[in-house]
Amino acid sequence: MNEIVQGLLEAGRMIVTLDRDLIEITLRSLQVTLTAVVIASAIGLPMGAWLAINRFRFRRETIALLNALMGLPPVVVGLIVYLMLSRSGPFGVFGLLFTPTAMVIAQVIIVTPLVASIAHQAIRDLWAEYHDLLISLNTTRGQRILALIWDGRRALLTASLAGFGRAIGEVGAIMIVGGNIDHATRVLTTAIALETGKGNFALALGLGFVLIGLAIALNIAIHALSRTERDSQW
Amino acid sequence: MVSSILPLEVAGACVRKRGAHLVGPVDLTLTGKGISILMGPNGSGKTTLLRLLHGLERPATGSLRWSAPATEARQRQAYVFQTPIMMRRSVLDSIAYPMTLHGERRARAREMARDWAERVGIGHAIDRHATVLSGGEKQKLALARALIRQPDVLFLDEPCANLDGRATREIEAILTRARDEGVRIVMATHDMGQARRLADEVLFLLKGRLHSSGPADTFFSHPRTPEAKAFLNGDILE
Ligand SMILES: Nc1ncnc2c1ncn2[C@@H]1O[C@H](COP(=O)(O)OP(=O)(O)O)[C@@H](O)[C@H]1O
Numbered sequence: 400m401n402e403i404v405q406g407l408l409e410a411g412r413m414i415v416t417l418d419r420d421l422i423e424i425t426l427r428s429l430q431v432t433l434t435a436v437v438i439a440s441a442i443g444l445p446m447g448a449w450l451a452i453n454r455f456r457f458r459r460e461t462i463a464l465l466n467a468l469m470g471l472p473p474v475v476v477g478l479i480v481y482l483m484l485s486r487s488g489p490f491g492v493f494g495l496l497f498t499p500t501a502m503v504i505a506q507v508i509i510v511t512p513l514v515a516s517i518a519h520q521a522i523r524d525l526w527a528e529y530h531d532l533l534i535s536l537n538t539t540r541g542q543r544i545l546a547l548i549w550d551g552r553r554a555l556l557t558a559s560l561a562g563f564g565r566a567i568g569e570v571g572a573i574m575i576v577g578g579n580i581d582h583a584t585r586v587l588t589t590a591i592a593l594e595t596g597k598g599n600f601a602l603a604l605g606l607g608f609v610l611i612g613l614a615i616a617l618n619i620a621i622h623a624l625s626r627t628e629r630d631s632q633w
Numbered sequence: 634m635v636s637s638i639l640p641l642e643v644a645g646a647c648v649r650k651r652g653a654h655l656v657g658p659v660d661l662t663l664t665g666k667g668i669s670i671l672m673g674p675n676g677s678g679k680t681t682l683l684r685l686l687h688g689l690e691r692p693a694t695g696s697l698r699w700s701a702p703a704t705e706a707r708q709r710q711a712y713v714f715q716t717p718i719m720m721r722r723s724v725l726d727s728i729a730y731p732m733t734l735h736g737e738r739r740a741r742a743r744e745m746a747r748d749w750a751e752r753v754g755i756g757h758a759i760d761r762h763a764t765v766l767s768g769g770e771k772q773k774l775a776l777a778r779a780l781i782r783q784p785d786v787l788f789l790d791e792p793c794a795n796l797d798g799r800a801t802r803e804i805e806a807i808l809t810r811a812r813d814e815g816v817r818i819v820m821a822t823h824d825m826g827q828a829r830r831l832a833d834e835v836l837f838l839l840k841g842r843l844h845s846s847g848p849a850d851t852f853f854s855h856p857r858t859p860e861a862k863a864f865l866n867g868d869i870l871e
């Protein structure tokens with residue numbers, strides 16, 4: 400009990416005094432995750448919109464595959480990326496294993512299906528609603544896609560934020576491909592796992608608070624977005 | 634550019650969906666001026682016929698022929714849905730949308746949209762988001778959006794079905810003004826009073842077929858068939 404209280408106090412002190420390790424690890428977490436989310440959004444958002452609007456031969460199968468990929472266990476993604484990037488693997492020559500780049504790659508693979516799937520649902524619903532109007536107004540395919548993406552922009556942003564939420568809290572895959580190396584690939588989640596194992600609860604708790612803080616900020620952002628959606632502020 | 638996309642010639646047109654026969658065969662010529670009111674019991678095919686005429690449904694058999702090339706005919710007609718479809722945009726941008734689609738400059742499109750908003754009585758709401766308007770305001774927005782490109786023909790599917798008496802009268806005033814300015818109007822309604830107030834011509838639909846069509850006076854004062862009589866008496870026909 401005493402240990403927990405002491406840990407909490409120490410964690411609070413580290414956050415208030417902007418402890419250097421804490422800051423470094425937090426910034427690396429943000430850097431890796433934001434990079435991964437930007438790339439995943441650049442792939443996933445247009446892909447989701449495209450799947451919602453176009454009819455093509457293997458559409459159902461593609462959507463089913465996307466949903467299956469969403470359920471991939473991150474640890475398995477980590478393992479596969481590890482094998483690809485390891486010395487003897489097909490991309491071994493690039494020497495990416497145990498670098499932040501490897502972590503970004505793993506997170507992109509984990510997050511893209513989620514972003515694409517949420518974007519797909521949102522645009523599909525909007526398309527169902529707009530369909531008759533846009534046909535009646537004699538729009539071209541390009542004009543339709545533009546209208547759906549523009550009017551669905553809040554939902555698309557929500558998809559990216561959900562991707563951020565998944566990536567920032569992920570530990571299994573980046574532990575495997577990043578290696579949790581101090582001052583190189585250590586991020587919030589892997590550091591918490593390590594410090595807890597070492598019995599270093601103060602640092603683990605401090606890191607945990609930062610992570611919780613980020614998660615709360617994220618949820619507030621998503622909530623605010625859905626509120627502007629309902630009240631239609633922008 | 635021809636002077637009008639009318640007349641529209643419909644010959645033996647049928648609509649089928651998933652094997653079910655919904656409407657037709659319909660033969661009809663749409664020409665002249667004024668307001669044609671499409672009447673008939675629920676499920677008689679009013680919506681389906683309007684959608685067919687506007688090109689939202691394809692005829693399984695038969696044909697529709699406008700007196701203009703297909704693209705031009707599409708550009709010069711508009712449709713107001715029973716449940717207004719509101720884009721997630723401001724009222725002003727919603728009304729301007731058909732003009733911007735048409736390549737009009739944004740500033741000019743908005744200027745026109747402002748005029749139209751005033752004209753249909755939602756000038757006070759142009760900066761609001763379209764989705765938060767009342768039912769009557771939404772339908773007025775839909776009317777302004779439909780009229781802004783000055784269509785030759787305007788189709789409306791029970792636009793006042795969910796509105797109170799006052800909003801209904803306001804919309805009727807907008808429609809009679811549009812008619813007086815030369816817009817050919819085809820509108821479905823099951824509101825007998827509204828039909829009597831607006832109709833120049835009545836198209837009476839029964840079980841997917843055009844049971845009768847002719848001048849409104851004749852239809853209301855001397856219904857020719859027992860079915861038309863029963864319908865006017867309010868006896869339900871299914
Ligand atoms: N998408 C559809 N699929 C199958 N049947 C439909 C569809 N839309 C309408 N119908 C049927 O077609 C008939 C005509 O419907 P509708 O045109 O909506 O009539 P109204 O507008 O006069 O009430 C009804 O029997 C209705 O159940």
Ligand SMILES: [Mg+2]
Nearest residue numbers: 679680681790
């Ligand atoms: Mg109907």
